Amino acid sequence: MFASVAAHYLWWIVALVLIAIEVIMPGYFMLWIGIGAAATGLLVLLMPGLSLMAQAVMFVVLAFVSCAVYWYAVRPALQKRDESDGRLNRRGEQLIGRRYVLIEAIVNGRGKARVGDGQWLVSGPDMPVGSTVEVVAVEGATLQVKPA
Template identity: 25%
Template sequence: MEWANELMWPLTAWHWLALGLILLSIEMAVGTFDLLWIAIAAGVTAIFAAIAPAGLSDWQGQLIFFAAAATGLLILGRTVFAGMRRLVSDHPTLNQRMNRTIGQRALVVSGFSGGMGRVKLGDTEWSAETMDGSNPGEGTSVVVEETNGNILRIRIAG
């Protein structure tokens, strides 16, 4: 076991760099953003271990520096950079075909009964239901308000 002590102590910049890369690899697999900040703290600690004076860069100093850096960066990541966790899309309706129909005009192709009927939107006929339970006649212009599965929820265009 003496070889293990020689391998780990004293801690060097290479140990911290390896820890940072391992944590970064795990972060890439899980995507929580929490390990990202700890990996960055390990990288900063590697720089600290490489350039700090001998009295500060012993293993206790490195661990204290790492703990402070990890805590600070984790708090910073949870507050200032909290927006990184939200998924923001340039195309919010990408792969959501039904949501792309909202706000579009359609034409009733068969009279409604009980608030249900069919409309033509573009070159496709869709099942539809009225928002207010009305029964628009054939040829009436309607607007898609929302969707429910593959059913368009419409209102009469005004």
């Protein structure tokens, strides 16, 4: 009786050790084997009369199942990238296609537009203050615009 009660604790300790190894050397692999060990501990708790051989087989099967869940379900979800990721730190490129109002007339190809709570330098054909412009490109910190 004592051996079967203590067996599930052994599996949980193994699970914690494997997960601790994952923390030290990250890569997701040991985490999922640790989850298999924790699930084995739960099954041993629910079915205390299992032999050591049955426990070992359950651990192997559950470790493979948990690794397969990671490989086929979790990993692809982690690798999906949002289309906007390519422009994440390039704010100017995120403004392409948007429309803004000029707060300073474009004279000799240069002016300013209100963008959110700030203002950006714009370059384009001469236009008066209050004109609506559309951003077509970004050159450094200057927005290339056309009349909207």
